[in-house]
Amino acid sequence: MKKVFIFLGPPGSGKGTQTSRLSDKLSIPHIDTGSLLRKNIEDKTQLGIIAKGFIDKGQLVPLHVVSSVIKERLLKEDCKNGYILDGFPRSIEQAEALASILEETGEFTLKNDAMAVYFDVDTEILVQRLINRRSCPNCGTIYNLTSNPPKIMDYCDICDTKLVQRADDNEQTARARFETYERETKPLYDYFKQLGILKELDADKPILEIWENLKELIFEQ
Numbered sequence: 284m285k286k287v288f289i290f291l292g293p294p295g296s297g298k299g300t301q302t303s304r305l306s307d308k309l310s311i312p313h314i315d316t317g318s319l320l321r322k323n324i325e326d327k328t329q330l331g332i333i334a335k336g337f338i339d340k341g342q343l344v345p346l347h348v349v350s351s352v353i354k355e356r357l358l359k360e361d362c363k364n365g366y367i368l369d370g371f372p373r374s375i376e377q378a379e380a381l382a383s384i385l386e387e388t389g390e391f392t393l394k395n396d397a398m399a400v401y402f403d404v405d406t407e408i409l410v411q412r413l414i415n416r417r418s419c420p421n422c423g424t425i426y427n428l429t430s431n432p433p434k435i436m437d438y439c440d441i442c443d444t445k446l447v448q449r450a451d452d453n454e455q456t457a458r459a460r461f462e463t464y465e466r467e468t469k470p471l472y473d474y475f476k477q478l479g480i481l482k483e484l485d486a487d488k489p490i491l492e493i494w495e496n497l498k499e500l501i502f503e504q
């Protein structure tokens with residue numbers, strides 16, 4: 284069975300839910316690059332301090348720093364049986380960096396031990412889901428005007444406050460976000476496909492069904 288999982292999917296594709304399930308099922312850690320960096324910064328590790336220097340200047344943390352943070356994490360004992368990577372790699376350059384990290388850590392290789400799972404979902408459906416999302420500014424309850432509407436239009440069922448739409452849930456922002464995702468993911472999709480480690484998962488389905496299909500992909504190996 285494969286040991287290293289790379290999940291590729293747009294925001295709202297249910298990738299997060301499936302990551303938690305798989306992490307529990309296989310007892311392997313879920314490595315989310317964003318949280319990992321934040322943790323290093325919080326703990327003031329050597330790499331965290333370097334990363335913070337870039338962030339404070341309003342710059343992106345360079346790939347060699349991110350790679351070092353990831354490498355250090357992958358060398359920990361709990362990664363011996365595998366792990367799920369989230370948020371990394373996001374580009375070919377990062378995928379190549381990952382290949383070198385794996386070579387250096389010596390445990391797994393991309394070609395033999397990794398599986399990239401592409402969460403295939405109609406982004407138009409995700410855009411509609413986002414632009415129909417409303418939340419209560421008072422109690423935080425989330426509604427969806429089509430799939431989970433409040434009983435009284437625009438008012439919270441629980442506390443009767445007028446619902447709001449988050450600024451980044453407007454159509455233009457939502458579309459821009461998915462366009463960025465597609466632009467970033469397409470080259471990775473091709474890269475993993477060429478390596479022969481890409482699996483596609485139809486993610487336009489209920490959570491449980493996606494989970495069953497994901498298990499089939501993983502355990503049939």
Ligand SMILES: [Zn+2]
Binds near residue numbers: 419420424440441
């Ligand atoms: Zn409320």
